[in-house]
Amino acid sequence: MSESRPGLWDRVASRTRTLFTEGLRAAGTPLNPGFYEELEELLVAGDLGPGLAAQVAAAVRARHPRTMETARDALVAELTAAMSSKPRGLFIDARPSCVLLYGINGSGKTTTAGKLAFLLRRDGFNPLLVAADTYRAAGIEQAQVWAERAEVPCFAGRPGGDPAAVVFDGLRMAASRGHGVVLVDTAGRLQTQKNLINELAKVGRVAAKAVPGAPHESLLVLDGNLGQSNLGQARGFNEALEISGLVLTKMDGTARGGAVVAVEKDLGVPTKLIGVGEGIDELAPFDVTRFAASLFPPLAASTTG
């Protein structure tokens, strides 16, 4: 998938910049007493979680950086090392490929589906959006609006209908009409709602019956504003339907998104997409180096931020 609007990563970086760079600067040089306590606290503030924050801070310390610049480089290296080493591209070579989006209520599934549909259409994949959120009031309408914005066709179920059946019909239709990718927008659910989690597992099984190998991508959508509960979410959803990748959303503003580092480390799944804002093209492939650098930008560059 090609790069979206060029400024996306800059926008991600510009907001977190103040927090971390100012924080690091206040901590002084790595030789100052208390530097690593400050660093650890900063990482906690970035939603990495207390355990991982302590690990990363200790790992940086073990490298004995003597200047701010080398400390920053060590930090970026350690963050990168903590994240998944699996490929971050989407597996959408099959025809049709099925990309399933799932997650808790309000995490940004429908918005992501619309944005991804737009990018894939632009790249010639001829996507079909399947609106399978038959539960939420107006959930289908919301997906239809996004499909219109992305200028892709939308296959929708009936409100209250069986989502697995909608997915099955949508996939069969896509196969017969030659769509390259089918994006499935599912209803939001909490990982503690056993019945709904089982329903999700069923959607996955039924998808495989409609198109062999489907879903080719099972993307868990995570809200960048959320904290350590992301871990519990990822574990819960992963049990029902194995996660192939993460989507980190709402990453403009002051969202930290550090919780994905913890999720990647815990489950070994890579974040594949990052979303900011509400514009149709505001979704981009995830890039570990740029993400780490956005949390801790090079000090020279950050003087303007």
Add this chain to the structure above:
Amino acid sequence: MFESLSDRLSATLKKLTGRGVLRPEDVDAALKEVRMALLEADVNYKVVREFGERIRSRMVGTEVSESLTPSQQVVKVVHDELVELLGGNAEGLRYADRPPTVLMLVGLQGSGKTTTAVKLALLARREGHRPLVVGLDLRRPAAVEQLRVMAEREQVRFNSGQGAVEDIAREALAVAARGGEDVVILDTAGRQTVDEELMEELRRLRAAIPVSEVLLVADAMTGQEAVNVGRAFHDAVQVGGVILTKLDGDARGGAALSLKFATEQTVRFAGVGEKPADLEVFHADRMASRILGMGDMLSLIERAERSVDREEAQKVEKNLRSGHLTFDDFLVQIRQLRSMGSVGSVLEMLPGGAQLKGQVEEADAETEVGRMEAIILSMTKRERARPDIIDGSRRRRIAAGSGTKVTDVNRLLKSREQMQQLVKQFGLGGGRKGRRGRPSMAGLGRLFG
């Protein structure tokens, strides 16, 4: 909710219980655990720091009680501090002295404003008021439609429009005045993150109409950012209270503490499910008890009372008294049980229920109730009213119709008989003018047992 925090704290405090005296190093060890637990619960690190200091000073302080062991004392200190930090008990909805009461809901996208708007409307109605919900989120696709559908489902009056939100809100107030609605709930637009454009819109709206109270709706799973979110909304539109949503997940909900810290306003309500009744008045002491793993029976009782339809209950009661329990009565009971929320969310409120929840196959219990409902729905009207006529061939048909086995049908029939026996015994002893309460759900409990 808050399970992990409670697990951690109980584990820490258990370690302390084993020793006779609380030494300074014990306090340090306990504080370290408390700090880690709070951070993992997503309490903002600055709040954690403050909490730790307060705990330490109180533990080291002078209040030595003769009647408590050191470990009990720590529990008490942590509990009291949590209650205090959470801001004490909430008082529910505040109604304006001169109607209408105008409630403005604000918050980030996906925090649950629209769902909460309808939940609040139902709460107001339960308390004898006439609510009107107003869709002002013209940005998110189909947001207004979502509110309309949900409001219609609950027969709550709904209003919206096109153009500037101030104008729509003013018009809605006029509509409420004409229609006699005394509680107006405004569902405003969210943004993905705090931005100036949104704040400006909210400020304009607040200035244009007489808002009684601004309620900040926030996701219980919010991370460290909660403090900034709370502060930004509070600075812009003076938040009067917080509503914490999605507390039925396993979110540890540290955001509750962070938001209180940022807005200096208490959490007033907790959203605990997707059903319209799943909104609870926030009780800091109960929440603190839950945090410490001491259960929350009071909330459970309240939820039961709210879910039960009085009229239907009385109808069932009448049948019970006549000694003839029909399957229609059974169905009413099953549905009442279900409307209380998921088995898990009910379990969680029982003392020690959080642990129990891990052991009970929640899905099994849900399936069992669902199966019973399916079996009854597969019966004809006549069969439901006169279960005696259900013979072998009818049983096979009912089993096939409900996708169950004949043994499942048999079991249900037997349960009804047993319940009827119980009722008959009760009926002989019970006076005609007994309690006018609802029939007990003991019979159903038996089925699960």
